[in-house]
Amino acid sequence: MNSVIETILNHRSIRKYEDKPLSEEQIQTIVESAQAASTSSYIQAYSIIGVKDKETKRKLAQLAGNQPYVETNGHFFVFCADFHRHDVIAEMEKKDLSTALESTEQFMVAIIDVALAAQNATLAAESMGLGACYIGGLRNELEEVSKLLKLPHHVIPLFGLTVGHPAGITDKKPRLPFKHVYHEETYEPNDEQTKKELTAYNEEISAYYNERTNGKRQDTWTGQMAEMLSNPKRMYMKEFVEKQGFNKK
Amino acid sequence: MNSVIETILNHRSIRKYEDKPLSEEQIQTIVESAQAASTSSYIQAYSIIGVKDKETKRKLAQLAGNQPYVETNGHFFVFCADFHRHDVIAEMEKKDLSTALESTEQFMVAIIDVALAAQNATLAAESMGLGACYIGGLRNELEEVSKLLKLPHHVIPLFGLTVGHPAGITDKKPRLPFKHVYHEETYEPNDEQTKKELTAYNEEISAYYNERTNGKRQDTWTGQMAEMLSNPKRMYMKEFVEKQGFNKK
Numbered sequence A, B: 001m002n003s004v005i006e007t008i009l010n011h012r013s014i015r016k017y018e019d020k021p022l023s024e025e026q027i028q029t030i031v032e033s034a035q036a037a038s039t040s041s042y043i044q045a046y047s048i049i050g051v052k053d054k055e056t057k058r059k060l061a062q063l064a065g066n067q068p069y070v071e072t073n074g075h076f077f078v079f080c081a082d083f084h085r086h087d088v089i090a091e092m093e094k095k096d097l098s099t100a101l102e103s104t105e106q107f108m109v110a111i112i113d114v115a116l117a118a119q120n121a122t123l124a125a126e127s128m129g130l131g132a133c134y135i136g137g138l139r140n141e142l143e144e145v146s147k148l149l150k151l152p153h154h155v156i157p158l159f160g161l162t163v164g165h166p167a168g169i170t171d172k173k174p175r176l177p178f179k180h181v182y183h184e185e186t187y188e189p190n191d192e193q194t195k196k197e198l199t200a201y202n203e204e205i206s207a208y209y210n211e212r213t214n215g216k217r218q219d220t221w222t223g224q225m226a227e228m229l230s231n232p233k234r235m236y237m238k239e240f241v242e243k244q245g246f247n248k249k
Helices: A003-009 A024-035 A054-063 A084-093 A104-127 A136-148 A191-212 A221-229 A237-243 B003-009 B024-035 B054-063 B084-093 B104-127 B136-148 B191-212 B221-229 B237-243
Strands: A046-051 A075-082 A131-135 A155-164 A182-184 B046-051 B075-082 B131-135 B155-164 B182-184
Touching: A003 A104, A003 B003, A003 B024, A003 B104, A024 A046, A024 A075, A024 A104, A024 B003, A046 A054, A046 A104, A054 A075, A054 A136, A075 A104, A084 B191, A084 B221, A104 A131, A104 A155, A104 B003, A104 B104, A104 B136, A104 B155, A104 B237, A131 A136, A136 A155, A136 A237, A136 B104, A155 B104, A191 A221, A191 B084, A221 B084, A237 B104, B003 B104, B024 B046, B024 B075, B024 B104, B046 B054, B046 B104, B054 B075, B054 B136, B075 B104, B104 B131, B104 B155, B131 B136, B136 B155, B136 B237, B191 B221
Parallel strands: A046 B182, A182 B046
Antiparallel strands: A046 A075, A075 A155, A131 A155, B046 B075, B075 B155, B131 B155
């Protein structure tokens, strides 16, 4: 196994950091790594905001659901889908690009672009001995986050990424079985088979929690998913992204 | 620079492959690497289809806009956003999860999950000396692609990924300037400054094309973007994803 695959397979979300900032060189390497990812038709539909300021981090931590590691880390990155610069291009090149830029297709393109870049950033950080954690909680209050970061129209934060010197190691949570995720030639669902596989996976997950909590937790994966998804969250999102000029047509 | 960052920075899309299949071990390492990526609240909202069959590849190549490397490669992966298994969970756990699963928020979650996994797959492949290329063209005809791969409701292919033994090396295309993509503390757009930076970037890009085509091409980046985006494509996407149960509310 080479060191790239080792780094990839060794990934775990780190939620506790030393209070020690990243160096400028580390920040630059992480952002340049992000930029090296593939981008759909060269569109480069993202911007990254780096937050060092303690007060801004504190506010972001509150907005993201009081996660302390959003406040205490080495650096906080906010990954944004960005078509603002393409609005500027429309002006420069005197062309109407609004139909494409407001389409669901380009909304998907921008999200994919951002996530590919972010995963490069994460792996670059991890390869330097740093830890990282994606912060989806940033989407709790995107209106407030956008104001705080002074984002223009046509830019939306998709998630945060805490990076820092780890102050504790987390366990890796077992993933869905390989055959459940990977299909050859065709998908062809077989729901009865799926249920059997999920039941077996539930047992694995229950044992995982049981062992790590001295029997206090025995959740199943399907139970966790059903609980989480029966309480829909961030239902303002459709209206919000449309207002910001995405996913309209 | 460590070998992870080296692999990341050395990325280029490979569009020509030897006609030599990946080994089963390579496929397994690539998929397991994909699965090791972070997943939003453990939701694991993706499936990956691996295509070896020549005839299926040929059809997919046609659907994706006649790209020959979709037909000739070591393996063709299709990365799908997948809430079908969460529909099965709803049945198992007897809960109504439809509002969450059909929301724009969970549509974004699924796309992010898929792309993080895919970028791990890409880097794992590249670290083994293989080349890779994302195939957004797969979104040209998603109805046909979905039929061909026998996808159930609540699964949509987001992109393909060709992987194989490189039969030619591509140049790295210069990315937007660091400062144009990375902002500290706040974004605070300054459109006049942006235009100056884009004009300078255009010169870099023109020189890049000029050098590589013996003066035949001198495109600017803003020109390319304006040309591409003034011809909106895949405008069926909003209706299609809604029909498949995504992005509805």
